[in-house]
Amino acid sequence: MAANNSLADDDLLNRHIRFFSLQFLVTIFLSVNLLLIVTFFQKEYFYTTARYILFAVMLLSDSLLLIVSNILLIFTHFRINIQVWLCIIICVVPLLYLTVTPVTLTAMTLERYVAICMPLRHGELCSTRNTMHGILIIHGLSSVPCIAILSTIFVSASLSFYTKYWMCLVELVLLQAWQHHLRSAVYQFQFLVLCIMIVFSYIKIMKVARAASGEDKKSTKKGLRTVLLHGFQLLLCFIQMWCPFIDAAVLQVNYGLYEIVRYLNFVFFYLAPRCLSPLIYGLRDEVFYHALKNVAYLGLYKRNNM
Template identity: 50%
Template sequence: MQNTSQGNFSLHPPAVGVRPLNEKALLIQALIALFLYVNVLMIFTFFRKEAFRTNTRYILFAHTLICDCAFLIITDILLLLTVARIVMPTSLCIIICAILVNLNIATPLTLTVMSMERYVSICMPLRHAEISTPQRAVHGILVIQALCSVHVVVMLLSLFVAYPLSFYSSSLVCSLVMLHAYAWQKHLSDAVLQLYFLFMSLVICFSYIKIMGVARAASGEDRKSMNKGLKTVLLHALQLILSLIQLWCPFVEAAVLRIDLKVFETIRYFDYIMFILAPRCLVPLVYGLRDESFNTVLQYYALFGCHKRITPVHMHKQKARSSKKRVAQGV
């Protein structure tokens, strides 16, 4: 194990034999398989319908699903390699960790943009069609990836400063913790993440306050729709809080490690489930299962077309008739 306070590190030697998976690791495999199935099904549903591919909200939703799927797959592979004590080249580990750092911050940033989209939709309805377009959604995703790359660049620069060149030709059990040779590297990474979360928290709070003000002045169906928007923003805030708690987990784990190794391993599994898996299963809950249009099409494909009560074609016909009715009424 490395000593982060003095900057000394030692690499895990190759294991003599591959260790079998324990019960906790098998439980995580089942949870990840379930989450991946739901997420992949939602991604399939998104790409199957043009109505979803031309809607800003669904484009951003699909971006979070893709990022979460990639994040879950990579972290699960690293978990299995760590449990089995299988080493890999350090250069490859650095590339994988850089991808994870990007994906880890991409989801909450996308949720922040989705909260802003809800704010524009409810508080600026006359300009929503002008501001919220598929092209701008794609530009927003590019901006999100650019912001995520800032953290990646900070991590890579700290690695080049901290480690000698011989380190990059060695092998180790890959983990982001193993790349933090000095305490200042961890502090620098935490500082960058806290700036991200401060910015995202302010945007989400601003969106919620503005939507709440408009919802209080509304009535009837408009009020019901705005209350739904408030609940959506609150769920985004909950996911952001869970992601923020993830920053405190290493401090708790380090304190427990000094007391009992078995308790430390149990807490690490608990933190992984609660603060890594749980926030990423809230996205389908918010924009998949709670969205009536998306949920209807999702059920159709989930049941392999056996859900005949409202097929996607019938659903679009109903939406078209509803649109014509609103135009006739001058809405």
């Protein structure tokens, strides 16, 4: 009996350690994102340039996704049950913004393709107005999987289903196996289309890189590395799309194991891809990096004065 109590206490302690360490990582990530967003609004050049606007959209969508996903993790950790209708409303955000990031990454890749392969038309095609239209298109395309998944719930569930109190997990809201298969098919098709676009852009930029010389060659190679990093981010995002299916399979086996797997998936496939965004545009981009340093120094200066 004492041994069982000791094991239960150890398990509870491990759950709390995982939970609070995750909250620490989430806080750091959101703080860095907030600093980058503040930097974005410091200069008119940033919010009138296509690649920085798309970068800001990705930062905001990543932050929103992380906040809502973290709320759902808190519900899971403390075993908080809510009504299904409220859970579905909350789940709209992760379902939508799960795909906003990969679609935005693809749009940023296409912007680099236009800048390097079609420099004379870059100002026209990537104007502020066209970028705003592009943001609407990004959210429109990203809403397709969300609408498809929610439609399967509305078609198959009865009215009494929405008044039940459940743990708020998308895996539990999808009642039928075919709903999970449809979700998987939509995500995989979307990923395939995005991959084709990124590979196309990479090949075109690589051809320009071979033909360029001097400063142009240096700039083109930097663009090529950026596209490669976008491709790596997209790969992590694709793995992230598989996380719910892994979670659902593990949930059928053991709830304790499910919590561990969900924690690891959250760290490696939710946090990690989004930590690359500050690296690509926050540190590798010289203009943004200098602006970021100025904002950080100004913040430290004000803090020291206080």
